[in-house]
Amino acid sequence: MIFKVFKKEELARLHELLAVNIIVGPVSKGNDRNGKPLYDFDVTYDFNELALDYTQTVHSPKRFVLPYHETLSTFSITRDGWKKHVDLNVYRPLVFFGMHACDINALNKLDLVLAQSTYPNPYYMGKRKNLFIIGMGCNPEPQCFCRSMGTDSVLHGFDLFLTDLGGKYFAEILSATAFDLLTQLTCQDPSAKDLALYKHATKEKSKRYTATVDTSDLTKILDLEFESTAWDAWGEKCLSCGTCANVCPTCYCYGVDEHVDPDLKHASKIKSLHSCNLIDFAKVAGGHNFRPTSASRLKYRYYHKHRGFVEAFEESLCVGCGRCGAACLADITPPEVIASVRGKE
Amino acid sequence: MQNKLNFIDILDQTSGARGGKEDPGSFEYTLSAEITSIYPLTATEKLYQIQIIDPDQRKRFSFRPGQFVMLELPGIGEAPFSISSSPIRHGDIELCIRAVGNLTNFLARVERGTRVGISGPFGTHFPLEKMQGQDILLIGGGLGIVPLRSPLLAVLENRSRYGRVDIMYGAKTPAELLFTYQYEEWRRFDIELGITVDQADKSWHGRTGLITELLQERISQTPNLRENTYAIVCGPPVMFHFVCKMLTEAGLPMQKMFVSLERRMHCGRGKCCRCNIGSTYTCLDGPVFDYWSVMNLKEAI
Numbered sequence: 001m002i003f004k005v006f007k008k009e010e011l012a013r014l015h016e017l018l019a020v021n022i023i024v025g026p027v028s029k030g031n032d033r034n035g036k037p038l039y040d041f042d043v044t045y046d047f048n049e050l051a052l053d054y055t056q057t058v059h060s061p062k063r064f065v066l067p068y069h070e071t072l073s074t075f076s077i078t079r080d081g082w083k084k085h086v087d088l089n090v091y092r093p094l095v096f097f098g099m100h101a102c103d104i105n106a107l108n109k110l111d112l113v114l115a116q117s118t119y120p121n122p123y124y125m126g127k128r129k130n131l132f133i134i135g136m137g138c139n140p141e142p143q144c145f146c147r148s149m150g151t152d153s154v155l156h157g158f159d160l161f162l163t164d165l166g167g168k169y170f171a172e173i174l175s176a177t178a179f180d181l182l183t184q185l186t187c188q189d190p191s192a193k194d195l196a197l198y199k200h201a202t203k204e205k206s207k208r209y210t211a212t213v214d215t216s217d218l219t220k221i222l223d224l225e226f227e228s229t230a231w232d233a234w235g236e237k238c239l240s241c242g243t244c245a246n247v248c249p250t251c252y253c254y255g256v257d258e259h260v261d262p263d264l265k266h267a268s269k270i271k272s273l274h275s276c277n278l279i280d281f282a283k284v285a286g287g288h289n290f291r292p293t294s295a296s297r298l299k300y301r302y303y304h305k306h307r308g309f310v311e312a313f314e315e316s317l318c319v320g321c322g323r324c325g326a327a328c329l330a331d332i333t334p335p336e337v338i339a340s341v342r343g344k345e
Numbered sequence: 346m347q348n349k350l351n352f353i354d355i356l357d358q359t360s361g362a363r364g365g366k367e368d369p370g371s372f373e374y375t376l377s378a379e380i381t382s383i384y385p386l387t388a389t390e391k392l393y394q395i396q397i398i399d400p401d402q403r404k405r406f407s408f409r410p411g412q413f414v415m416l417e418l419p420g421i422g423e424a425p426f427s428i429s430s431s432p433i434r435h436g437d438i439e440l441c442i443r444a445v446g447n448l449t450n451f452l453a454r455v456e457r458g459t460r461v462g463i464s465g466p467f468g469t470h471f472p473l474e475k476m477q478g479q480d481i482l483l484i485g486g487g488l489g490i491v492p493l494r495s496p497l498l499a500v501l502e503n504r505s506r507y508g509r510v511d512i513m514y515g516a517k518t519p520a521e522l523l524f525t526y527q528y529e530e531w532r533r534f535d536i537e538l539g540i541t542v543d544q545a546d547k548s549w550h551g552r553t554g555l556i557t558e559l560l561q562e563r564i565s566q567t568p569n570l571r572e573n574t575y576a577i578v579c580g581p582p583v584m585f586h587f588v589c590k591m592l593t594e595a596g597l598p599m600q601k602m603f604v605s606l607e608r609r610m611h612c613g614r615g616k617c618c619r620c621n622i623g624s625t626y627t628c629l630d631g632p633v634f635d636y637w638s639v640m641n642l643k644e645a646i
Contacts, residue, residue: 119614267420308624
């Protein structure tokens with residue numbers, strides 16, 4: 001990997017260079033009822049609008065690669081048949097300015113199942129391949145357990161990753177496009193002092209995590225504790241509202257519905273992201289529901305993320321961002337759920 | 346404008362025929378097909394003969410018994426259906442469909458000549474090659490006879506290569522029995538056909554009782570199923586439970602017992618997760634599983 005450093009003032013210049021493209025970044029969205037600032041990713045036109053010191057966005061950046069609702073195809077219907085038209089709904093590249101490591105890791109995990117497996121999903125791939133990602137170092141929040149999941153730093157899946165060294169940014173460069181951009185800024189090769197500062201910064205950051213999950217042998221423990229009563233207790237609390245999947249950067253499950261236009265000459269096929277906590281998730285024709293209880297659905301969510309996905313891809317489908325716990329109306333958090341299922345060992 | 350990023354058209358990078366498992370352009374690709382005839386089987390099930398319109402595509406469409414297709418009717422819906430016809434007929438497939446939901450109730454009202462979209466075939470299949478030289482038990486309950494019909498027809502076309510073939514089929518009432526018009530034909534092909542219903546009516550002269558009773562009689566004729574038998578079991582979860590237990594007790598190895606599981610896929614391509622059992626996709630790793638795999642899937646049946 002190639003490393004550079006540049007002065008903080010140069011960041012506005014980087015933004016300006018990229019401003020011929022559409023830029024998405026973290027922006028402030030007011031405060032919650034306790035006065036805590038809220039952030040979300042949005043299209044921005046002004047560098048000063050970017051809240052690059054953001055804590056964590058309420059929603060993940062997922063909607064830019066997996067829209068909540070997406071038209072997969074449209075149909076024109078005639079008397080003797082119909083024609084299908086497919087549009088991948090991606091027309092231009094998108095610059096992501098200031099994505100945290102957890103969210104880039106989430107995209108890498110989505111790549112495994114949506115782009116690098118059999119039947120690759122072109123709707124996802126088209127958007128993902130047209131992302132130019134500038135990553136940004138972060139400060140751990142109380143809900144963050146990314147360090148436990150091994151996703152507190154990111155090794156690939158971005159173009160440029162910036163770490164704050166005080167007066168400068170330490171830049172990790174992963175693409176030729178990013179390298180070209182930096183040649184248009186005033187950059188230096190990192191000095192021995194810069195490297196020391198970078199190592200110090202990452203070490204200090206790793207000390208600030210407060211939430212942890214014990215992931216040792218977790219896949220096996222989930223299998224052993226499949227019948228654990230801990231699941232029932234969490235099932236009692238869970239409202240089956242699907243908010244966790246909504247804010248999750250890696251939840252990709254969906255459902256498909258078709259609609260006829262009022263003119264009866266056109267129809268559309270629409271994909272909507274779903275949640276395995278919603279009651280109809282595993283319902284089949286005729287009404288049988290393979291997961292009728294809240295507990296069985298909540299358990300399945302953990303089972304998929306921390307066991308099934310690991311079996312398939314050797315890593316978990318969770319980046320430890322803690323958004324699900326922060327957004328949960330019933331205060332269910334993964335560190336607590338997993339600790340209770342592990343029980344006393 | 347030197348920093349304007351290049352747009353990457355992912356479909357530009359792939360070329361050649363659509364339909365490959367690795368081709369992102371095939372994801373939403375549907376074969377245009379026509380419902381050429383509709384044969385009512387019972388009050389709620391009909392057999393749809395569906396022909397892929399393009400002759401080349403029709404010839405190239407090949408499937409193995411046990412696989413399913415996604416059938417799409419624009420504006421109404423798309424759902425998975427197990428193929429119920431013989432694999433030698435390629436893209437002239439038969440689907441037996443019960444009117445039970447949005448799409449299937451609509452299908453119950455359409456006329457022959459209706460254009461539908463077909464994609465697939467998807468999923469795993471019954472290993473009929475391995476079964477050659479062996480006795481076969483086909484055990485179906487209710488709609489479970491539908492995925493059994495494709496391996497059955499494939500066996501009939503190669504009858505000499507298989508040993509004794511038994512069908513054990515149970516339905517709630519005589520009126521719900523499917524494919525009644527073919528029973529005589531199957532028997533003439535030297536298939537042992539045992540049929541039972543839960544509740545008889547006045548016209549019923551056959552057996553009444555559980556499918557496990559039929560199975561018990563069959564098992565008592567061959568003391569041990571270990572060496573020379575394969576079984577395919579399709580039906581409601583409760584039937585799986587008892588039938589698979591009986592077969593296991595009769596010595597049938599778990600890897601010689603196959604089931605076809607039902608889930609409501611929304612994509613058929615391992616992406617929507619609606620058919621997941623753990624992280625096992627029923628659409629990719631199933632719907633046909635051997636009993637050993639099923640035992641390892643929590644909540645499978």
